[in-house]
Amino acid sequence: MKEPESTLELPLLDPKPAATGKKVVPLPGRAKQPPPATTDKQQPRSLWYALYLPQLAELAEKLQQQHLEQLALLATDVSSSISFHSCSLIFEIRSSLRYFGGINSLHELLAPRIAEQLQDWSLEPQFHYAASPTVTGSLLLARGGRNLLVYHRDNLRSALGRLPTDVLELNREQRRRLYNMGVRRLRDLWRLPTDGLRKRFGSNFVNQLHRALGERPEPQKYYQPPPAFSSSYDLPCEVENVQLLLPVLEEFLAQLVDFLRRRDLSTSRLQVSLVHERQSSTDIALGLRQPSRCQHHLLQLLEIHFNNLVIPAPVVTLKIQVIRFDAYLGESGELLQGSGKNNTGHERLDLFMEQLQARVGEQPIRKIGSIAEHCPEYATPQQDPLLTARQSRKRRHTHNPRPFWLLPEPQVLKVQNGKLYHHRPLRILSGPERIETRWWSGIDIRRDYYVAQEKNGSRLWIYREKSGERRWFLHGIFA
């Protein structure tokens, strides 16, 4: 029973490619499996929906890409294979047509959202769209501004034929040549021999036409939405002791590490939230100096956080979220034992800093920078250790005495009976050293610095203003 059916099918499907003018010469060995049959079976498989947004062309390339990515996020609701082209987005919708109940309802769902998004960026809300069985075909139709829907590949040739040649990706020379040849529309091209076209316009041009008609495969690079990881767990009962949450966290971290390993990623910023009833949740931000996906390490850091955590109310739900993903850098073992000793030292320090950060937060940890600057207040920036921009080694420094300690604000010194007092009377040991700088910034600094010694006490760095009230100030302490 089955054999006649299959033979019946073949003649029915065979004439179609012949009608489009394509000559199929069956290979002698494969006569029983004609390739046209398979291509025709594939034909209803995909339908590509193209969005063409000419208003994006005026924007900078980077911004254009950003906008397209945001639009792609909207399109992820209707399709899983989305690809980018210049000023346009293309996504496959055949697989989701039935779910959305036809292309019209799908379009009605999508169009207002896109228009709204475009208005948000204060761009024109109009856009062109088209759908056809080939990517290039849809793209050309959308560029032509026809807002057409072509279901069958057979109709593609006539639908595309009406478009002007401007929709093709051409350079100026090609455009001029086409115009001189009297080719105005695509259907004029259909009538020309392929070999000649290839000779005159190059294979890219011919391939573009073939792809539009579905005669060549069109490999696409699909958009992948950025990774996101968040997980939450409702505890079976209210928990007051945070230490009891650690096993749940361990489970979370196992999931997270698995997630990261599959995507070859690691993380450097995590957030764990403890949700309380009728209270705002307690958030723990975990920052790592080096991205990691080591479960043990992450758990250890969380433990440190939990050790000095005070919660305002019992915990009902636990949430974890990755704030930042980083590429995973694998470790390579060392060839000679002990050759990487320095390196492990640094890793230890990183580990220590991470633990410290987990305990005291990021704010108190500071690195000392040094700037070639005459004014003492500005010579030592307090830097964030995470921004470890290494400075040049060659730094010139003054040979005049400089104290280890600087006061946050210079402190006015008393003068009594012609003598300087801090806590006790001061005796000037050396000086003055004049510092005049910053006149360009509005705060004119003109000072004479001296080294002074307190009676029975410390050695101080003091200065006298050269202008204004000519007061004496204590600025630093030699320690």
Added chain:
Amino acid sequence: MTTTNQLSGIHQKPRKHVGPGPDTGTIDRLLAHNPVLWRGCDMSGRGDHGQTTGYAQLDDILPGRGWPRNAIVEIVSRQWGMGELQLLVPLMREVIRQGKWILWISPPYLLNSPALLQAGIDPEQVLVINLDTSCKDALWGMEKALQTESCGLVLAWQNWLPDKVVRRLQLAAETGETLGVLFQHRISKYSQSSLRLEIKDFRGQAEIVVLKARGNFRPLSVQLNLYQENLPLQHPGRYDSV
């Protein structure tokens, strides 16, 4: 000579006194290999296990001729700025040369990088933790830092610490092979640290008094000139009378 323990009766065996004196060779070997052992009076110059302070006169009065390794040193001064950092400059320079880090925990003022550069200390290898609120966190950080090998020196300003804490820090320093320095204002009666110095002013010079040292029970002191005096200034201004 026979000793009997009347209370428990365990040591029934008579202990023999061997020879005319103890075997000095064995003791020396033990002292050399075991850092936990030290002589009550080690000033004979035999022990050389310390790290030089950079000041020969000070080395002379310290057991082991220098700073102890893997320990806590307490430096007491009535106020900050008595030359306590100047005293440590040669040590800091050595730590930097070894490629290790110096951690400053809650320093009383802002650290001035030109002074560090002058002293030959690379500010790149200096880390400051400003913890003015929580003493507990500072101690936790100090303990962790002492256990971290790449930290060569930990300087902490903590005015009052209970004995137990100092003991704990001392143990941490021993495991991490790091020297920790505590700066204090007042002298507590008893301390667990292995070295304790006081800096006083003595006619414009710094007088360093050894309050306590493992391996020395005599009170010793030395006067040092920590600052190089009367350096000609590079760009002198005109002296202005007060």
